[in-house]
Amino acid sequence: MIEVKDLKKKFDEVEVLKGISTTFETGKVNLIIGQSGSGKTVFLKSLLNVYQPTSGEILFDGKDINKMSRDQKQSLRAEIGTVFQGSALFDSMTVEENITFPLDMFTNLTFREKKRRAFEVIGRVHLEKANRKYPSEISGGMQKRVAIARAIVNNPKYLFCDEPNSGLDPYTSNIIDDLLLEITKEYNTTTIINSHDMNSVMTIGEKIVYLRLGIKEWEGDKDILINAGNKNLIDFVYSSELFKELREYFMKTNKTSIDNIITKPHKNE
């Protein structure tokens, strides 16, 4: 679980995060949404200690990251998996080498143990046939799966993803969403995802935090989002005609969950 208490972040005199408090529970997919410039990236980077908050607390299972020693931060870092925009893979390394990288960084496993673990996660994301390829030789969706495999190879307690669906078609985005939800359950991670993708919000958002101008303006799950009364949130989430019509359909039919409407694609792309 990650608890955030009254988190503020200023750059010079500009306050970007204006006192955000929320809780991200273990084993749940938490989505951070909001207009461009609302502070999502600064929020995620503050949680990851890339940015030092101006004030406030960030507690990883009760321990404040900003009060940790260097060694404690290093141990915490080994428990965090990250999937960044563009996958951020090493171009000169094969899929398998990319995935093994965190094991080289954070563990003392033997060569055989590392290989065994890498193969486990390669299998988990269905990339067995691509393990010797280089990132440039595989599709964007496959690159995302490599990034996810690399993020989970260390059995993380916390999983952070920044726009995991950026640049992917809707079909592949669904596959990535499903994978992130499944992994969250299997690994019991506290998963936090910055997202622009309303489809993700509707399908995997077990908790949604809506940021606006650096303030947490709304939070709740995907089912209560349909009936949310916050005008800014509704304008943002239902800005497309399709989602507007979907919402009207929901309101008319008194449905509260989208789960039975969205058809899931086949997992192996």
Ligand SMILES: Nc1ncnc2c1ncn2[C@@H]1O[C@H](COP(=O)(O)OP(=O)(O)OP(=O)(O)O)[C@@H](O)[C@H]1O
């Ligand atoms: N390192 C920085 N120094 C100064 N200002 C910054 C810095 N990083 C972000 N900001 C400002 O903070 C605000 C929020 O930026 P942020 O990148 O968090 O928005 P966002 O919600 O992630 O947007 P997007 O969806 O476009 O990625 C913006 O006004 C931005 O200019």
